[in-house]
Amino acid sequence: MSLGLLVFLGIVPLLILFFFLIILRWTARTSMILAFASVLVLATTVWEVPANKIAGASFIGFETAFSILYIVFGALLLLNMLKESGGLGVIRNSISGVTDDRRIQVILILWIFGAFLEGAAGYGSTGAVIGSMLVGLGFPAMASALMVMIFQSTSVTFGAAGAPISIGLSSGLGDGKLADVNSALQVDTWGPFLLEMTGKIALVHGIVGTLIPLFMVVLLTGFFGQSVREGFKAWKFALFGGLSLTVPYVLSGVFLGPEFPSLLGGLIGIVIAVIAAKKGWFMPKDTVWRFKDKSEWKEEWSGILEIESEKIASFSAFRSWLPYIITAALLFIVNAPFLPISSWLGKTDIAVNHIFGSELGTDFGLLTSPGFIFLIVSILTYWMHDMEWTSFKSALKESVKTIGSAGAALIFAVPMVQVFLHSDGGAAGFESMPETLASGLTILSGNMWAFIAPVVGALGAFLAGSNVFSNLMFSHFQLNMAVSSQLQPSWVLALQAIGAGAGNMFSVHNVITAAAAVGLVGREGEIIRKVILPGFYYILLTGAIGFVILMGIGLNIGTFVVIAIYAAVIVAIWMNNRNKWTPMDNKQRKMNN
Numbered sequence: 001m002s003l004g005l006l007v008f009l010g011i012v013p014l015l016i017l018f019f020f021l022i023i024l025r026w027t028a029r030t031s032m033i034l035a036f037a038s039v040l041v042l043a044t045t046v047w048e049v050p051a052n053k054i055a056g057a058s059f060i061g062f063e064t065a066f067s068i069l070y071i072v073f074g075a076l077l078l079l080n081m082l083k084e085s086g087g088l089g090v091i092r093n094s095i096s097g098v099t100d101d102r103r104i105q106v107i108l109i110l111w112i113f114g115a116f117l118e119g120a121a122g123y124g125s126t127g128a129v130i131g132s133m134l135v136g137l138g139f140p141a142m143a144s145a146l147m148v149m150i151f152q153s154t155s156v157t158f159g160a161a162g163a164p165i166s167i168g169l170s171s172g173l174g175d176g177k178l179a180d181v182n183s184a185l186q187v188d189t190w191g192p193f194l195l196e197m198t199g200k201i202a203l204v205h206g207i208v209g210t211l212i213p214l215f216m217v218v219l220l221t222g223f224f225g226q227s228v229r230e231g232f233k234a235w236k237f238a239l240f241g242g243l244s245l246t247v248p249y250v251l252s253g254v255f256l257g258p259e260f261p262s263l264l265g266g267l268i269g270i271v272i273a274v275i276a277a278k279k280g281w282f283m284p285k286d287t288v289w290r291f292k293d294k295s296e297w298k299e300e301w302s303g304i305l306e307i308e309s310e311k312i313a314s315f316s317a318f319r320s321w322l323p324y325i326i327t328a329a330l331l332f333i334v335n336a337p338f339l340p341i342s343s344w345l346g347k348t349d350i351a352v353n354h355i356f357g358s359e360l361g362t363d364f365g366l367l368t369s370p371g372f373i374f375l376i377v378s379i380l381t382y383w384m385h386d387m388e389w390t391s392f393k394s395a396l397k398e399s400v401k402t403i404g405s406a407g408a409a410l411i412f413a414v415p416m417v418q419v420f421l422h423s424d425g426g427a428a429g430f431e432s433m434p435e436t437l438a439s440g441l442t443i444l445s446g447n448m449w450a451f452i453a454p455v456v457g458a459l460g461a462f463l464a465g466s467n468v469f470s471n472l473m474f475s476h477f478q479l480n481m482a483v484s485s486q487l488q489p490s491w492v493l494a495l496q497a498i499g500a501g502a503g504n505m506f507s508v509h510n511v512i513t514a515a516a517a518v519g520l521v522g523r524e525g526e527i528i529r530k531v532i533l534p535g536f537y538y539i540l541l542t543g544a545i546g547f548v549i550l551m552g553i554g555l556n557i558g559t560f561v562v563i564a565i566y567a568a569v570i571v572a573i574w575m576n577n578r579n580k581w582t583p584m585d586n587k588q589r590k591m592n593n
Contacts, residue, residue: 007440061415074374086313116266122159125370154209162258172475202253305519457499465509
């Protein structure tokens, strides 16, 4: 069978998903059932994958779905415990003490503090925690989910103490043990090579990611306010907030290694940004932007996770924030590879090997999962906040109610993805479906691979919901493409890792998790539609910068795209400051209507 036909067949499940989820706006559960059925048919009849391997991949999918629900449930329970204790009311007041402006709040809470949390934990926990927190602080559920999805880009590549690099990229290249890899990369020692890669990845991420807070505030006011112009009015603090994270992020990547960019970038950035906000530096001078009164919200903005009547505790702000502080500390301690805790707790993981007689295996980290940390801190909150038993039961009931509806979507989404990913090794002798799709892009090899490399990385993350897995799956492939295209391999691998970070923005796994965390199950397609623009920006600018790095500055497509993107941003800001109409305004009004 020709490669072209295989590529067409391999993309059919993705087209089905796109058509029903994005175009027809069906729920993720229904769309994933259809996509799952198509993958099963293709895996059985075309790829000729053995039935026991399909069953094994499906089992891994069910286990992964449970792991995601475990994390989301723990995050929701912690939020509901804080709501019942009155600590959430104190947290809201403490944030309002810095600023009442929702544009600034989303930069501080999600972009910067979220980066610190992502560096400490990763694996979907940040979206679950911050998404539910934003709802608790008065953000519409749809706005919370959208902001969480946009956030999942820059910080993700160095999440979970650098796992996407130290595990994903390194293992995908054989951990320095493969002679052909070492020869192609011209490395003798693996540690310095990973540090070099970390610096390159952090540099490009820093350049591209600095504009993400501007996307956040512009889309926040565009979709949930009157106009994108309200977002552009906060452009100074958006750019300052972006740099507050990305400058220490890049420096940490260049000098320290993959464990630190998101962690230290968030930790240092939050101090800088909070001081600036309290002193009014770079803040919008003419207005404090808030959401409309809740009675004026559109019906589609809200979910089933609601904070109707808010209690305000009498204890201090520090005591109110303490559960989240303990959560971040424990997540870091458990995930840091240079601390012994992770290896000790890892011995408690439940491993299942040779599932249904296949070569596939999986393990469930009962104690190493962020969900376990959330549960422990929720129990500690019961005593730290002097709660009553009835309040605990109420928080538990609300959490179970919210999480129940998410299971139906995940139970088909994740097994579909796992069968898709593990479709190699069949009697037909074909590569797996995602590897086939990546191979189909080799027609654009040569200089243009700089633009394709991040697309391949994003494809892996879109499918697996994981930067780690994308790097594991495609790193060796990207190395081979760099060699055959006579491009510098380390920079092509960097583009792979950055694209994998961007792919998390519209990953089906991640959007289902975000929707579940804010109570918007069944509205996943709407969230993905709203995040397409920043996702496209991230991948396109990454490719353009990669092209300039590999080919040099000059009259080429890379230079043109870089100039065009920054010129568009500058013009949009200038037109707003001149109090003139911007082209996005009319488009946004149509989308809102």
